Amino acid sequence: MENKKIIIIGGGVIGLGIGWQLAKAGATVTIYERAQAGRAASWAAAGMLAPLAEAHSEEPELLKLGCQSLERYPQWVNELENDAEMSIGYRVEGTLVVGLEPDDTHQLRHLYTAQQDLGLDVEWLTGREAREIESALSPRVTAAIRCATDYQVDNRLMVTALQRAYQACGGVLHENSAIEKIVTVNGVATGVQTQNGFQAADVLILAAGCWSAQVEGLPDTTIPPVRPVKGQMLALQMEEGITVKNVIRTVRARYPTSVYLVPRTDGRLIVGATSEEMGFDTRLTAGGVFELLRGAWEAVPGVYELPLLETWTGLRPGSRDNAPILGKTPVENLVYATGHYRNGILLTPITAYEIAKLILTGETSETIAPFQLDRFIM
Ligand code: GLY
Numbered sequence: 027m028e029n030k031k032i033i034i035i036g037g038g039v040i041g042l043g044i045g046w047q048l049a050k051a052g053a054t055v056t057i058y059e060r061a062q063a064g065r066a067a068s069w070a071a072a073g074m075l076a077p078l079a080e081a082h083s084e085e086p087e088l089l090k091l092g093c094q095s096l097e098r099y100p101q102w103v104n105e106l107e108n109d110a111e112m113s114i115g116y117r118v119e120g121t122l123v124v125g126l127e128p129d130d131t132h133q134l135r136h137l138y139t140a141q142q143d144l145g146l147d148v149e150w151l152t153g154r155e156a157r158e159i160e161s162a163l164s165p166r167v168t169a170a171i172r173c174a175t176d177y178q179v180d181n182r183l184m185v186t187a188l189q190r191a192y193q194a195c196g197g198v199l200h201e202n203s204a205i206e207k208i209v210t211v212n213g214v215a216t217g218v219q220t221q222n223g224f225q226a227a228d229v230l231i232l233a234a235g236c237w238s239a240q241v242e243g244l245p246d247t248t249i250p251p252v253r254p255v256k257g258q259m260l261a262l263q264m265e266e267g268i269t270v271k272n273v274i275r276t277v278r279a280r281y282p283t284s285v286y287l288v289p290r291t292d293g294r295l296i297v298g299a300t301s302e303e304m305g306f307d308t309r310l311t312a313g314g315v316f317e318l319l320r321g322a323w324e325a326v327p328g329v330y331e332l333p334l335l336e337t338w339t340g341l342r343p344g345s346r347d348n349a350p351i352l353g354k355t356p357v358e359n360l361v362y363a364t365g366h367y368r369n370g371i372l373l374t375p376i377t378a379y380e381i382a383k384l385i386l387t388g389e390t391s392e393t394i395a396p397f398q399l400d401r402f403i404m
Pocket of ligand 1: 368
């Protein structure tokens, strides 16, 4: 491996995470990032590590992958914080999924039953029990599900830490450097064409998030089915008397839309997110911000008083079946790590560890085998 040359296309948490693991193992790694590293979906995310709260009975493989990645988090945090010499704000208070009216309670019950059928460790709470855990919750909260093991991490700190750790291990990062195309010869990836000419590689890893399908040079049948799904978000500043400790998610059976509130150690309260099929449009809208604020205010009325610190949008890399696309492709020496959709931060450790292992050993592990591109190729 020592002399193997790896090129990664995309410098978000996925590209940086894989790059860090490979550079640490002795590979020569170069990342080409079209803009600034980690400033797209990785920066926009809320950092929820929530396989239980987001469980869907029709996506058992994705749930399993999310739980496996969550299990790897303590090791990941320890290793990354050591290598980067900084905290990444990992918090283990857990998540409360709350309903605000009788219809919501029915929907919550449906989720709870599905979670139980899947064997997940969740707890049903009355509104009063939920308020005993999180006193900022509205008296309107009718019921809640406690997902005590759905944690959170500060994704922006994780970006900074990954960049530091990657570069400390000798990884090379080219920012504002979109590649012109992937070069293949007789079905084998040989390198990338850049503004500075052809760069050869033994292995190419495509980790370009929602831009992955736009990369030139891929044979038609190998283009990953990944599209942008817009999310609008905002941050409030918590103040004395109005603090939230748990991650809170609302389930709304009818209008308005569900929201989540994620309290950070530095006092920021992240509120998200809309989910919009708007292509690469990243405009913030009055309606989007209004819905987020209204949803947050209904669950935690005290937010009405809080200063609004920041608003932003992000583009989730959504795949056709909501699951990531990981591993080998029909093009030899071309590996995918993309399409993480709503779970990029949660799935970063398992993706980084398993894709690095694939490159180092040549073997696809059972963990990622169900997520290869070939599931879309008829
Ligand atoms: N996982 C949260 C979101 O995609 O909004």
